[in-house]
Amino acid sequence: MYSFWEVLKISAYAAISAWSVQSRAGSLLKRWQPVKGVIRAASSTKPVRKIICRRIELALFTSKQYGFLRLLVNAAVLPVIFRGIAERPGAGYPFFVSILPYRSYSAYLKERYGVPAYRVAVDAGFSCPNRAGGRSREGCSYCEISGARAVYLDRTGPENLRMQVARGVEFLSKRYGARVLLLYFQAYTNTLGSVGELRRLYDDCLEMAPFRELIVSTRPDEIDGPRADLLASYRGEDFDVWVELGLQSVHDATLKRINRGHDSAAFFRAYDMLKERGIKTAVHLIFGLPGEGRREIMESVRRVAALRPEGIKLHNLHIPVSSPLYREYLKGTLTVPSPARHAEYVAEALALLPPETLIMRMTCDTPSARRGAPLWVPGKSAFSNEVVRLMGIKKERQGDRFPAAG
Numbered sequence: 001m002y003s004f005w006e007v008l009k010i011s012a013y014a015a016i017s018a019w020s021v022q023s024r025a026g027s028l029l030k031r032w033q034p035v036k037g038v039i040r041a042a043s044s045t046k047p048v049r050k051i052i053c054r055r056i057e058l059a060l061f062t063s064k065q066y067g068f069l070r071l072l073v074n075a076a077v078l079p080v081i082f083r084g085i086a087e088r089p090g091a092g093y094p095f096f097v098s099i100l101p102y103r104s105y106s107a108y109l110k111e112r113y114g115v116p117a118y119r120v121a122v123d124a125g126f127s128c129p130n131r132a133g134g135r136s137r138e139g140c141s142y143c144e145i146s147g148a149r150a151v152y153l154d155r156t157g158p159e160n161l162r163m164q165v166a167r168g169v170e171f172l173s174k175r176y177g178a179r180v181l182l183l184y185f186q187a188y189t190n191t192l193g194s195v196g197e198l199r200r201l202y203d204d205c206l207e208m209a210p211f212r213e214l215i216v217s218t219r220p221d222e223i224d225g226p227r228a229d230l231l232a233s234y235r236g237e238d239f240d241v242w243v244e245l246g247l248q249s250v251h252d253a254t255l256k257r258i259n260r261g262h263d264s265a266a267f268f269r270a271y272d273m274l275k276e277r278g279i280k281t282a283v284h285l286i287f288g289l290p291g292e293g294r295r296e297i298m299e300s301v302r303r304v305a306a307l308r309p310e311g312i313k314l315h316n317l318h319i320p321v322s323s324p325l326y327r328e329y330l331k332g333t334l335t336v337p338s339p340a341r342h343a344e345y346v347a348e349a350l351a352l353l354p355p356e357t358l359i360m361r362m363t364c365d366t367p368s369a370r371r372g373a374p375l376w377v378p379g380k381s382a383f384s385n386e387v388v389r390l391m392g393i394k395k396e397r398q399g400d401r402f403p404a405a406g
């Protein structure tokens, strides 16, 4: 179903576009009366055909004084037509109407801020308790040594944090003309430290640009009451705080198998702490972890869906060449889901998720030079088109199977 605002937006676009086209076409054709004859000849006693022909005739030949009336008629009629097009299985959408069968994060940001918003990703030099001792020294079995960093961080190397923020802001402003910026603590475990240290660090970065959000990526076992309180203290009427929380799977056997260093109970505890404080949460899941098939994956999706998180990131298992899992992969004891299979998983997962949850990611994007498997991955838009196509075939939209039975 479309929201009131979506319908309003479509109506306005449709009316204005059609009005403009009609005015131009009308002024050209007005003097060419045979066109009217052709339209009348095409008309018949069949009601639908008659209405369509009459509508075309009115649109092309009504005098300008009825322009406003046409505008209103279009506002009422065209959204119905577009809706018909949009809901055809596998159909494309009119170029100016962004209607996907799922709630995209980028569309949400544009809606919220009126223009595209960009994340300034920083690496604050945090470590990970699962790699640097504490929980373990091995890390999660799919984790690569270099970790994920933004493009401009790879080029600049380890610099002080203020320099990274300045470079990030400059890069995004120059390349994309970014006007809305979100501060994103991305690499490793960004709540690993005392409340005082974390406060100094977040404050230091936030004061460097008029950021509109603070986004912190972390592990569930590094969230506790005081740290959740600190994060909540940044919340404001016009300032959101998000935490990206890695769960990956609700199955403890899988978490153990991939050496996550925490169980699912730790995730649910952390999630509750964040929720109680009004912090928005995006949950990470990985599809295709060792020992998991469709049944286990959808069970994870159902359990997360029941929490109604604000956002979700769905990843397919990528095996970086520098990860411990790659050694297993080379022995031939492991497979990863193909992109086609992952698209099927995602399409099903979207139907199970609540309609309001933002879909922040649907695939992993490890660069090919660092990726051992899968060898080939489709581009992001090709992948999302495939998911839309699959959902179209089933005539499903996000949330259609939520809440899931059983």
Ligand code: SF4
Pocket: 128, 129, 130, 131, 138, 139, 140, 142, 143, 144, 147, 188, 189, 219, 246, 260
């Ligand atoms: S994936 Fe994240 S939590 Fe796991 S070892 Fe790597 S940095 Fe740590």
